[in-house]
Amino acid sequence: MKTLKLQDLKNLDNQDPLSAYREEFYLPKNIIYFDGNSLGPVPNKTKENLNKTINEEWGNDLINSWNKANWINLPQALGNKIAPLIGAMAGEVIVVDSTSINLFKVVSAALRLNDNRKKILSELTNFPSDLYILEGLNGMSDNQYECVLIEEDVNDIEKYIDSSTAVVMLSHINYKTGRISDIKKITKYAHKKGALVVWDLSHSVGVMSMDLHNIGVDFAVGCTYKHLNGGPGAPGFLYVHSDLVEKVTQPLSGWLGHIDPFAFDSKYIPASNINKFICGTPSILAYKAIESGLDVFDEISMEQVREKSIHLSEVFIELIQQECGEFGFELFSPNDAKHRGSQISYKHENAYPIMQSLISRGVIGDYREPNILRFGISPLYMRYEDIWSAIICLKNIMQSNEWNSSNFKVRNYVT
Amino acid sequence: MKTLKLQDLKNLDNQDPLSAYREEFYLPKNIIYFDGNSLGPVPNKTKENLNKTINEEWGNDLINSWNKANWINLPQALGNKIAPLIGAMAGEVIVVDSTSINLFKVVSAALRLNDNRKKILSELTNFPSDLYILEGLNGMSDNQYECVLIEEDVNDIEKYIDSSTAVVMLSHINYKTGRISDIKKITKYAHKKGALVVWDLSHSVGVMSMDLHNIGVDFAVGCTYKHLNGGPGAPGFLYVHSDLVEKVTQPLSGWLGHIDPFAFDSKYIPASNINKFICGTPSILAYKAIESGLDVFDEISMEQVREKSIHLSEVFIELIQQECGEFGFELFSPNDAKHRGSQISYKHENAYPIMQSLISRGVIGDYREPNILRFGISPLYMRYEDIWSAIICLKNIMQSNEWNSSNFKVRNYVT
Numbered sequence: 001m002k003t004l005k006l007q008d009l010k011n012l013d014n015q016d017p018l019s020a021y022r023e024e025f026y027l028p029k030n031i032i033y034f035d036g037n038s039l040g041p042v043p044n045k046t047k048e049n050l051n052k053t054i055n056e057e058w059g060n061d062l063i064n065s066w067n068k069a070n071w072i073n074l075p076q077a078l079g080n081k082i083a084p085l086i087g088a089m090a091g092e093v094i095v096v097d098s099t100s101i102n103l104f105k106v107v108s109a110a111l112r113l114n115d116n117r118k119k120i121l122s123e124l125t126n127f128p129s130d131l132y133i134l135e136g137l138n139g140m141s142d143n144q145y146e147c148v149l150i151e152e153d154v155n156d157i158e159k160y161i162d163s164s165t166a167v168v169m170l171s172h173i174n175y176k177t178g179r180i181s182d183i184k185k186i187t188k189y190a191h192k193k194g195a196l197v198v199w200d201l202s203h204s205v206g207v208m209s210m211d212l213h214n215i216g217v218d219f220a221v222g223c224t225y226k227h228l229n230g231g232p233g234a235p236g237f238l239y240v241h242s243d244l245v246e247k248v249t250q251p252l253s254g255w256l257g258h259i260d261p262f263a264f265d266s267k268y269i270p271a272s273n274i275n276k277f278i279c280g281t282p283s284i285l286a287y288k289a290i291e292s293g294l295d296v297f298d299e300i301s302m303e304q305v306r307e308k309s310i311h312l313s314e315v316f317i318e319l320i321q322q323e324c325g326e327f328g329f330e331l332f333s334p335n336d337a338k339h340r341g342s343q344i345s346y347k348h349e350n351a352y353p354i355m356q357s358l359i360s361r362g363v364i365g366d367y368r369e370p371n372i373l374r375f376g377i378s379p380l381y382m383r384y385e386d387i388w389s390a391i392i393c394l395k396n397i398m399q400s401n402e403w404n405s406s407n408f409k410v411r412n413y414v415t
Numbered sequence: 416m417k418t419l420k421l422q423d424l425k426n427l428d429n430q431d432p433l434s435a436y437r438e439e440f441y442l443p444k445n446i447i448y449f450d451g452n453s454l455g456p457v458p459n460k461t462k463e464n465l466n467k468t469i470n471e472e473w474g475n476d477l478i479n480s481w482n483k484a485n486w487i488n489l490p491q492a493l494g495n496k497i498a499p500l501i502g503a504m505a506g507e508v509i510v511v512d513s514t515s516i517n518l519f520k521v522v523s524a525a526l527r528l529n530d531n532r533k534k535i536l537s538e539l540t541n542f543p544s545d546l547y548i549l550e551g552l553n554g555m556s557d558n559q560y561e562c563v564l565i566e567e568d569v570n571d572i573e574k575y576i577d578s579s580t581a582v583v584m585l586s587h588i589n590y591k592t593g594r595i596s597d598i599k600k601i602t603k604y605a606h607k608k609g610a611l612v613v614w615d616l617s618h619s620v621g622v623m624s625m626d627l628h629n630i631g632v633d634f635a636v637g638c639t640y641k642h643l644n645g646g647p648g649a650p651g652f653l654y655v656h657s658d659l660v661e662k663v664t665q666p667l668s669g670w671l672g673h674i675d676p677f678a679f680d681s682k683y684i685p686a687s688n689i690n691k692f693i694c695g696t697p698s699i700l701a702y703k704a705i706e707s708g709l710d711v712f713d714e715i716s717m718e719q720v721r722e723k724s725i726h727l728s729e730v731f732i733e734l735i736q737q738e739c740g741e742f743g744f745e746l747f748s749p750n751d752a753k754h755r756g757s758q759i760s761y762k763h764e765n766a767y768p769i770m771q772s773l774i775s776r777g778v779i780g781d782y783r784e785p786n787i788l789r790f791g792i793s794p795l796y797m798r799y800e801d802i803w804s805a806i807i808c809l810k811n812i813m814q815s816n817e818w819n820s821s822n823f824k825v826r827n828y829v830t
Contacts, residue, residue, distance in 0.1 A: 285701055
């Protein structure tokens with residue numbers, strides 16, 4: 001293999017058809033950001049959008065903005081902006097509540113549709129909150145479900161799907177390994193066995209193309225604060241296939257899910273459309289930040305984003321091998337690009353202090369228990385040159401033993 | 416009774432010890448705002464706080480702000496700012512999710528504590544979302560609860576509380592009538608009968624003083640976008656008495672309610688403190704607007720706020736009688752100030768077009784089905800003089816028959 005040089009990466013940047021999108025974001029100087037899979041950076045238009053909302057909509061028009069500025073339709077309007085990113089149709093997606101709460105709703109809805117079956121299948125290394133929601137949901141029923149959490153490769157899950165399986169609930173991209181689950185294959189198999197599927201798209205939406213509606217995916221949820229750049233803790237989204245929307249019900253029946261909330265009836269009658277998955281009143285300020293994040297995607301081809309994501313990742317892995325081969329980093333993500341999402345994880349016995357040392361030098365990735373360095377790849381604002389700088393930085397840290405300092409060992413929060 | 420004149424009201428404004436707080440808010444010109452019980456106006460510091468969060472915390476420090484800016488502790492930090500407004504102790508309140516979702520959590524928690532009882536008591540005219548949440552919760556259990564919704568005066572509820580009553584769930588102030596429920600009396604009686612109480616403080620927090628902890632109230636929820644001025648759809652709060660926090664559990668078990676979220680365990684173990692009521696990741700932008708809303712209350716005596724609220728309301732009712740006595744407005748709120756919250760409702764057969772006509776002239780109240788004009792009283796920014804102007808405006812609309820125009824009959828959304 002030919003040795004990569006800085007100039008090779010600069011050349012790739014010059015040829016990058018997505019390079020102009022970097023200008024859409026505020027990226028602090030002297031930072032290389034590998035944490036867009038945890039919290040995306042600020043889109044430039046966000047501040048202006050929020051200020052306009054505060055000054056004009058909330059400030060001047062006050063309560064009237066629920067109509068005049070169409071706040072009341074934001075859950076669906078933002079959902080319709082996410083729809084093309086995941087291969088959904090208009091009316092199949094809403095933005096509301098958190099990913100975990102949305103998961104509670106859609107798993108409940110799925111279990112009601114398959115109420116003669118008692119098994120829920122997931123993966124032991126699924127994002128913990130997804131498993132916790134299953135536990136919480138299960139604790140509410142007198143008639144407990146059997147939750148089976150497989151420990152094998154997710155794409156081997158089929159042998160566990162049988163006629164007792166009500167729901168298969170999985171992440172599209174594993175948060176820790178970056179492993180891609182084959183949505184189409186698993187969904188088709190689950191349906192063949194009469195099971196329903198719930199996909200968590202938190203780590204894949206915005207970096208991969210998807211085809212949810214055509215595949216026939218029943219339910220999905222996802223996050224807007226990672227690759228959609230909607231702001232810290234921004235509300236989640238949920239998807240329900242149009243064939244199911246009318247017949248499903250869910251238990252978090254708040255007033256904005258009512259067919260006619262402003263009639264103030266004492267009896268709950270769910271909306272006939274996706275609005276039945278709304279519960280209480282959602283934060284408009286949070287929505288407006290998501291709106292600006294989604295606006296960036298208006299003209300983007302997700303195939304092109306995925307192509308750049310793969311190329312950035314290949315360069316990353318190649319450079320680690322070339323520059324840091326001697327330091328014991330073990331690739332934890334799949335080596336084959338078609339099985340790997342837009343993140344690269346390495347195992348290393350000193351992962352924690354090494355990551356802290358990188359962060360102190362402005363290379364922001366994150367650490368995951370028990371020994372994992374995780375680097376998110378963000379094709380909209382990441383340059384090939386950034387990969388070079390980051391890995392040279394890692395090399396310096398390893399060569400100088402800088403990571404082995406006591407102040408890199410204090411534990412921080414990460415999300 | 417002596418006839419009130421404009422100068423009398425100006426004199427009251429000059430003597431008002433709270434008059435300076437009006438300067439803390441942005442209030443559009445030519446608007447008199449009686450809808451602070453629906454959506455509070457913008458506190459002046461909100462925009463600056465949001466911009467700082469976007470530029471510095473999210474913009475420059477990115478993921479690191481979960482620690483550095485202490486985002487991770489905002490649910491409790493904001494809860495601790497609400498605590499003194501409701502007579503709670505530090506650690507008994509968190510701000511998170513929506514009021515409806517919080518109600519689902521605390522009613523679930525209460526039912527688990529009283530799991531040998533099968534009756535839930537509420538009021539038929541409670542805010543509909545609260546009733547819908549009971550329906551949704553009830554639909555999840557194989558073993559249904561009996562939901563009894565009383566139609567009599569809320570303060571006569573005691574005769575329905577017996578040894579089968581698990582939970583009494585009521586609003587402190589009725590959203591439609593403004594009727595105050597006697598928290599102390601009902602809570603004490605419920606406890607005597609072995610029932611637990613859940614209070615919805617949405618319409619009372621920020622305009623009345625309360626004493627939840629000392630009374631021994633078990634659970635409460637409330638809204639931050641009305642009298643706390645936290646922004647459209649801002650997250651709700653919940654309160655759990657310190658005697659119960661450690662032993663209760665709730666079903667919306669997301670990762671930030673885990674005792675150690677960043678250990679990423681596959682098994683859910685709830686936090687031992689109030690954090691066990693957090694579910695998914697909350698919106699930081701929404702929180703920062705609430706923070707600015709709550710900052711206004713830092714130095715305020717709730718007794719003083721209540722006193723002004725009563726006085727404004729008395730003047731309002733007196734002026735309606737004096738200026739609009741001939742037009743058929745029937746007071747729907749309690750006449751006795753000690754039973755009336757910070758809002759005044761009138762019945763009128765033409766309530767809808769009259770309110771639309773008022774709104775068109777900048778007097779912003781709201782309409783509630785089927786025939787109610789609702790005027791919220793907001794002591795922090797409302798002047799006595801505003802009451803005069805609003806009622807003279809109403810008089811003009813009635814005298815000129817202006818309300819009886821077809822364009823005031825198109826229905827709008829309101830919240």
